[in-house]
Amino acid sequence: MSSAPAPVLKKPIKISCIQLASGADKDTNLKHAAEKVAEAAQSGSKLVILPECFNSPYGCDYFPKYAETLLPSPPTKDQSPSFHALSAMAAENNVYLVGGSIPELNPETKKYYNTSLTFGPDGKLLGTHRKVHLFDIDIPGKIFFKESEVLSAGNKVSLVDLPEYGTIAVAICYDVRFPELATIAARRGAFALIYPGAFNLTTGPLHWRLLAQARAVDNQIYVALCSPARDMSASYNAWGHSLIVNPLAKVLVEAEESETIVQAELVGEDITEARKNIPLNNQRRFDVYPDVSQGKISFDEL
Numbered sequence: 001m002s003s004a005p006a007p008v009l010k011k012p013i014k015i016s017c018i019q020l021a022s023g024a025d026k027d028t029n030l031k032h033a034a035e036k037v038a039e040a041a042q043s044g045s046k047l048v049i050l051p052e053c054f055n056s057p058y059g060c061d062y063f064p065k066y067a068e069t070l071l072p073s074p075p076t077k078d079q080s081p082s083f084h085a086l087s088a089m090a091a092e093n094n095v096y097l098v099g100g101s102i103p104e105l106n107p108e109t110k111k112y113y114n115t116s117l118t119f120g121p122d123g124k125l126l127g128t129h130r131k132v133h134l135f136d137i138d139i140p141g142k143i144f145f146k147e148s149e150v151l152s153a154g155n156k157v158s159l160v161d162l163p164e165y166g167t168i169a170v171a172i173c174y175d176v177r178f179p180e181l182a183t184i185a186a187r188r189g190a191f192a193l194i195y196p197g198a199f200n201l202t203t204g205p206l207h208w209r210l211l212a213q214a215r216a217v218d219n220q221i222y223v224a225l226c227s228p229a230r231d232m233s234a235s236y237n238a239w240g241h242s243l244i245v246n247p248l249a250k251v252l253v254e255a256e257e258s259e260t261i262v263q264a265e266l267v268g269e270d271i272t273e274a275r276k277n278i279p280l281n282n283q284r285r286f287d288v289y290p291d292v293s294q295g296k297i298s299f300d301e302l
């Protein structure tokens, strides 16, 4: 007799994406982020998400200037003010915090990364994700961006365990375009795919919502994309439109472009129901596409 699979989300959790307005001053950005995290927590969120490059402008010219050193871990306050500010935001508000991303400099290799840090309600670091797929695109007349001119790529699928709830996967922005990473995280039991991200005025309207819905329908789990607010005076204009999508790929909530917090309650039964009614997980044909299941995968060492 086959028994029902254990729910991947043990109890409901309210989550918030903070579509943060930030500028060039890191201290101001950190203080503002702290106010917004407190606001999200006060409204009942237990998982709070900040955007990609939440405390700096986004662009290759800015990565070295704003980069912080995270190793050896934990870093000192001088090495990483953002690490300490994020840890305090999580602890003071008793929330899990996916701290968007920050530019990171590895002091030994001298390589830069676009790195996300996730903290628990006790302020302890639970996981890190270095952007795996660097944002290198050239759409003539519209947008040219080459993160690989400055950044190096991370090399792992990042899963973070939230003990009372279950497991989330954290990846960054351009990573959302790669279904393999999401599908592997889902097969490892994630109940949500969390992407701090910063699409732009060209790719945002084309693909932002579509990709969130695609990753949700592929994997029958929740997806959250958290953008910075749009700033037309900045060199990179973020799309905004932070959103949360359910396991049937329905958009539960979506922002416009200005600063706001979008929230939704994630419910385990909605994942179970979607998977019962459309049982993709029992129907995969790895005998037909073995490369997907046999590739070598690196996971987060928690």
Ligand SMILES: NC(=O)CC(=O)C(=O)O
Pocket: 134, 135, 172, 173, 174, 175, 177, 197, 198, 199, 200, 203, 204
């Ligand atoms: N900024 C990114 O990493 C990705 C992006 O804007 C896009 O894929 O489009």
